[in-house]
Amino acid sequence: MQIHLLSQEYLALSNQLDISVVLGGYADLDTNWKSQSIRQPFTRMYFTESGEGHLQINGETHRLQKGVMYILPSGLRFSYSCPDTLKQIFFHVHVLHEGRDLLQRHREFFTYPVEDETLVRLKALLTSASPAAPAALKAMLWQFLSPAAETVLLNESSGQRVAAPMQEILNFISDNLSARLTTDAIATRFHVSRSKLQRDFKTFLGVTPKEYIHTQLFIKAEHLLLNTTCSIKEISDQLGFCDQFYFSKCFSQKYTMPPLRYKSVYLGQKDGDTSVIKHSR
Secondary structure, three states: OOOOOOOHHHHHHHHHEEEEEEEEEEEEEOOOOEEEEEOOOOEEEEEEEEEOEEEEEOOEEEEEOOOEEEEEOOOOOEEEEOOOOEEEEEEEEEEEEOOEEOOOOOOOOEEEEOOHHHHHHHHHHHHOOOOOHHHHHHHHHHHHHHHHHHHHHHHHHHHHOOOHHHHHHHHHHHHOOOOOOOHHHHHHHOOOOHHHHHHHHHHHHOOOHHHHHHHHHHHHHHHHHHHOOOOHHHHHHHOOOOOHHHHHHHHHHHHOOOHHHHHHHHOOOEEOOEEEEOOOO
16 A cells, blocks of 8 residues: 655645635626726636626737736736626735735736636536535636636746745834835834835835835735724724724725725625625725
8 A cells, every 4th residue: 555645845835825706796787887997905807608898908908808817917017998798707815925915026927728617517506505606616717817826836946936034024014014015114123224224125025115015905904894894993003003094095096986985885785787706804
């Protein structure tokens, strides 16, 4: 008898990777579906059932068409529009690796072929009342996302992987996350200059420390808003904002709607012709 065990490296990688489903739904869209130059703190996945939509990325227009699945990384800036009508299945997700957003640095979108049977299965899971449906959906989405994650991880392993000192800094930010946390405070804690810290963040993550903290704050804010009974004031206080009004203003700038509106839409209520279903993380 022979037993082959997974390597420690494999187990470590599997435990470091996670997908968090913020929002899933299907929508009957028209010409009102449009937005200019957005970049939001989650990755979008689009599956077209019928009709046509347009994405404008890096000065080029791309068609959202049936038979193709689109992954728009959280760090990507893009515009979208619908010239007539569009039926679409969509998801907003976080792809996490070692507690950070794996796709945040990626500036290109991914496309993969998808069969009609897949769309049927996705919609069935979105409308299912089975308690096992969210787990099945999450596994299905991870199957779509894994090639994109693999591409980014391979790029990192070729020389851009987060080094141990930087990972220690990211862990510190995670443990002390607050709107009051500053670049200078982090630099002092790790005995490095502010300029070196700025350079290291740009090298490894493609953002400044302030931008990274801001993104992590609103990932946590989104989680608290959708998964707890905390009030806006309680969330604001927990995340270290000066008051709930400033927190709401910052949230609106990032998510294009105020927190309570975001919560009412994304917890499964109807929003115009869009059916939204939120699944657990």
